[in-house]
Amino acid sequence: MTASPTLRVLVDPSDVGRPGGEPARRRSVLLAVLSVLTGTAAIGWHGALYGNWIVDDAAITFAYARSFADGLGPVVHPGAEAVEGFSNPTWLLLLALGKLVGLFDHGTLFGVPDYVLFPKGLALLCCAGILTVCYLVARRVTRRPWLVTAATGLVLAAIPSFVIWSFSGLENSLYALTVVALAAVLFLAVLDGRLRTAKVALAAGALAAVAALTRPEGLVYAGAYPLLALVLLRRPLLRPSIRNAALSVAAFALPVGGYYAWRLATFGQWLSSPAVAKSQSLPALSDFARPGELVAYAGAPAVLVVAAVLAMALARPLWWRQAMLALLVPLGLALFAYAVLESDWMEQYRFATPVWVLGALVGSLAVADVFRHSRPRRRAWLAAGLVVAALPSGAAYAESAEEFRANPNISACYVADRLGRNFNAYADILGLREASLLLPDLGGSALTTRLHLVDMAGLGEPRIAEFIRNGDMAGLRDYVFEEVKPTFIHSRWPWASGNGISSDPRIARDYHQLYSYPDDDPPNGDWVRKGAVPDQATLAELRRYARTEVERVERDSRTATYPLRSCGDTLRPGQTTVGQT
Known part of the structure; x- marks a missing residue:
């Protein structure tokens, strides 16, 4: 007697003939835990290579988390205007909760500054969560889910792009966990014949909402459930498919719409300041070739071999083919999101994190299935092909990581x-109780400054964000020199060539230069407003400080160890001592 199609879906064929009993279950649990721990440990080991490095954009969220936890609201530092200078509310919420319970922004944990350990620890937990989700997917369709899970973890551990941005202090790890959880919900729902149920529709919509509130491009995952329902549509299922697709969109729209309503009521605009400043535009046709960058990064031979294996798996009568589509739809959306986003100035493909996770899971499942259904000779050829294809990728990854x-x-x-403690010292030399600083980097400076910061990049300054969006650099310069009139200005490449502030004749008219980068054209460095300097002796003292302490920071920053170290047990407003304490 043959099994019915329904039974084939509800009963995992890989379980047929498998020995049962409590010992087998304990062994299965042990292998599951070991596979997740192995992959997580490998990812963590790679992350540890980058030491205490936290990218400055992450520190912007740290500053907002501090303000929310301290009851100041959405301000980047005490006394600043309320501006939505962040774009990752769910990650910010976790950091704020960490501060409230004493795990973040208080001091050290196990001898490590908690502003380093807490976000990196959260990232490691998210990576463990990613691999746990991968195991839950793999155990339904493979005989050795622990092997698929460990392989997925090792692949992710090898990819610098995934590891670097997961442990950068940014929200990438949480974002990837949310997206793979969404894919898993759809995958398991298809396997169990539950896709067109209200529970699955609501879960998919809610997870898409979390993705959208973790990264702006997460909005695209609102389409995951409706698209999959459309791909698997059959005429008798048209009405329930439409009903549940609408339900999924509603589950997405309620929290996301509520957040947008709060944004409009609080800030008077639909978009955050970072979104305005980054001038996201409609994609051009050429943008859809951008995923080719990821193919080149991952290694064309490896991608081609895995794609061929996936095609082999789908070409045969794969009993869980439709469930594989539940993974491919979110992967396609991840690639679409990467294609339409404005190019990022940071290295290592910061916006590709979900692509690596879903790609590694899909590839591992396909390889496992083809291996299982291949004869020994074919397995040997496949293994050799995978090794040969992986060698160039591994070499490129090692070089990229280094x-x-x-x-x-x-x-x-x-x-x-450089921009927090050094400028605090400038203000102390001048005896200024209140002063302002125009600068392009807002993270670490917001955590340590006692000055009023004016963000040259527009992330925390709506007027400047509008000038940047409109390409009105002349208007931006007029705003700076005629309205803001900051006490201090710091400019560096590439901002000087973009906005022209440091080459505007008004900077020589109104400001003394304290420090300059000798090789930059146009000139860059530090300036102080002439009216803030009482006499030539004070100006000489400022320049003496710049030649010694500021130059020391610049010199140290060019060493190999500087970016990997911490910068003190705490980051507090008003600090003037630079370096690790």
Whole structure:
């Protein structure tokens, strides 16, 4: 007697003939735990190569988390205007909760500053969560889910892009966990014949909402459930498919719409300041070729071999083919989101994190299935092909990781030292109780400054964000020199060439230069407003400080170890001592 199609879906064929009993279950649980721990440990080991490095953009969220936890509301530092200078509310919420319970922004944990350990610890937990979800998916369709899980973890551990941005202090790990959880809900629902149920529709919509509130491009995952329902549509199922697709969209729209309503009521605009400043535009046709960058990064031979294996798995009568589509739809949305986003100035493909997770899971499942249904000789050829294809990728990954470790994107500690503590010292020399600073880097400076910060990049300054969006650099300069009139200005490449502030003739008219980068054209460095300097002796003291302490920070920042270290047990407003304490 043959099993009915329904029975084939509800009963995992890989369980047929498998020995049962309590010992087998204990062994299965042990292997599951070991596979998740192995993958997580490998990812954590790779993350540890980057030491205490936290990218400065992450410190912007740290500053907002501090303000929310301290009851100040959405301000980047005490006394600042309420501005939505962040774009990751769910990650911010976790950090604020960490501060409230004493795990973040208080001091050290196990001898490590908690502003380093807590976000990196959260990232490691999210990576463990990702692999746990992968195991839950793999155990339904493979004989050895622990092997698929461990393989997925090791692949992710090898990809610098995934590890770097997961442990950067940013929200990437939480975002990836949310997206893979959404994919798993759809996958298991298809296997169990529950896709067109209200419970699954609501769960998919809610997870899509979390994704959208973790990263702005997470909005695309609102389409995951409706798209999958459309791909698997059959005429008799048209009405329930439409009903549940609407239910999923409603579950997504309620929390996301509520957040947008709060944004409009609080800030008077539909978009956050970072979204305005980054000038996201409608995609051009050429943008849809951008996923090719990820193919080149991952290694074309490896991608082609895995794609061929996936095609082999789908070409045969795969009993869980429709469930595989439940993974491919979110993967397609992840690639679409990467394609339409404006290019990022940071290295290592910061916006590709969900692509790596879903791609590694799909590839591992396909390889496991083809191996299982292949004869020994074919398995040998397949294994050899995978090894040969992986070698160039592994070599490129190792080189990429080493290059980034030697010269990572701008660290929060550099900004805290250079734009927070150094400018606090300038203000102390001048005896200024109140002063303002125009600068392009807002993270570490917001955590350590006692000055009023004016964000040259527009993330925390709506007027400047509008000038940048409209390409009105002349208007931006007029706003700076005629309205803001900051006490201090710091400019560096590439901002000077973009906005022209440091080459505007009004900077020589109104400001003394304290520090300059000798090789930059146009000139960059530090300036102080002439009216803030009482006499030539004080100006000489400011320049003497710049030649010694500011130059020391710049010199140290060019060493290999500086970006990987912490910058003190705490980051507090008013600090003037630079370096690790």
